[in-house]
Amino acid sequence: MKFNGIYLSGVGVCLPERVPLEEAVARGDCDESQLTTGWRAARVAGTVPAPDMAIEAGKQVLTRSGHAPGDVDLLLHTSTSHQGPDSWMPQHYILRNTVDREIPAIGLRQGCEGFLAGAELAACFLMASPDRTAAMITTADNFGHPLIDRYRSHHGLVLGDGGTAALLSKREGFAELLAVNSFSVPALEGMTRGDEPLFPPGCTVGRKVTLERQATSRPGDVTPQEAALIAGKVESEAVRQVLDDAGIEIGDITRVLHPAAANEQYLEHFLKPLGLDPSYGMLEFGRWNGHMGASDLLAGLDHLISEGALQPGDHVMMFAVGPGMAMSYGVVRIRDTPPWRA
Incomplete structure (x- = not known):
């Protein structure tokens, strides 16, 4: 979709410290075979909740963008892994601790393409009304929880933690979207579903996420x-x-x-x-x-x-x-x- 007059006013990041792979191997957290795959380190947030990293990135993007909280008319939060308690929606917590306005706060579960999907939706939202000025998009994940192993869920893949934010604006920006x-x-829907049953959901029974198995155990379609x-x-x-x-x-x-x-x-x-x-x-x-x-x-x-x-x-x-x-x-x-x- 082509956009006119939609600007990227700021980018914010909250990136925890890097842990070199050699250090993770020495601790027994990572298999030595991962050292041959090209990865050098992973960002590791420890016990910092993913939404808190999104909040820090959101605060930074507001400062960098030159926009006030009152300019923001929409907040979108996107993630790939668990964010907190079940039946709790992190986007409202992020909203409360960043712009703190009674505006729509919507969560997206689009995986790795969440920011771009969110940018398309946010731009359309801004263009739909002349009274709307800006939209904040936040992203965050902490893969340190027990249901996934950042070093062993897939050979050749290492997962890192972090949060980011962007502010789209109709007013000004250092870049134009x-x-x-x-x-x-749809034909490829089964590629990452693998052979895991849909019910009960894996997280409710403590089933670990194994990305490699999901990527190779296709239903045969x-x-x-x-x-x-x-x-x-x-x-x-x-x-x-x-x-x-x-x-x-x-x-x-x-x-x-x-x-x-x-x-x-x-x-x-x-x-x-x-x-x-x-x-x-x-x-x-x-x-x-x-x-x-x-x-x-x-x-x-x-x-x-x-x-x-x-x-x-x-x-x-x-x-x-x-x-x-x-x-x-x-x-x-x-x-x-x-x-x-x-």
């Missing part, structure tokens, strides 16, 4: 080869559409933000068909954080800004894939150097 397109691929062809076709169409909506060519892309990965083959799968080298991505940055769920994209954008790696006129493409299967692609154009970069 040009386009976002989100897709669902499609073969891995068929899944690759279906996903490739949707990805190609998604890229073409988001570039058309943004009014640019693939050669205009300066950098690519994506879910964290330690293996260059992951980036080659997405970027090589576009004629882009893996160096456009954030491979090394991700290796030192772990895969932080929905927080990877904004953490990567904050990193590029802080390093001075983006200049006015640059175009940044974002993509993410979530279980279900969901895909989102977006493009932002850098307008100015944010004042907080100093």
Whole structure:
């Protein structure tokens, strides 16, 4: 979807300390075989609740954006793992401790593509009424709980903790949101469901999340080869559409933000068909954080800004894939150097 006059006014992050993989191996938390996969470290939040990291990022984004709490007309919170007590909705807690206004606070469960899906919804919300000014999107996860093992849930994957926030505004911003397109691929729904029963839900009986088993134990509706062809076709169409909506060519892309990965083959799968080298991505940055769920994209954008790696006129493409299967692609154009970069 093409947007006009929707700006990214600020980005906020709350990233806990890195724990090197060698240290995790020495403690017995991580198998030594993970040292060969490319990961270098993981962000580990300890006992800090995920919503509290979202709150810290939300407070920072308000300060950086130059907007007051009264400017915010919507809060969206997205996550990939448990946030707190069952039957409790973290978005209202985050709202209370950031903008503290009687506005809609909505939770999204879109997995790793939660930020982009949220950005598309938030932009539409802002465009629907001239009286609306800004929307806050927060992301957060702490994978240190007993139902998942950040180092062993999938060989080749290390999970990191963190929270991020973004403020979309119709008033001003250091970047302009040009386009976002989100897709669902129903034919691939079974890929991350695996053979686990739907009832009773795994978390209610203490069943651990095993991402590797879920990714390989497919119900048999499609073969891995068929899944690759279906996903490739949707990805190609998604890229073409988001570039058309943004009014640019693939050669205009300066950098690519994506879910964290330690293996260059992951980036080659997405970027090589576009004629882009893996160096456009954030491979090394991700290796030192772990895969932080929905927080990877904004953490990567904050990193590029802080390093001075983006200049006015640059175009940044974002993509993410979530279980279900969901895909989102977006493009932002850098307008100015944010004042907080100093």
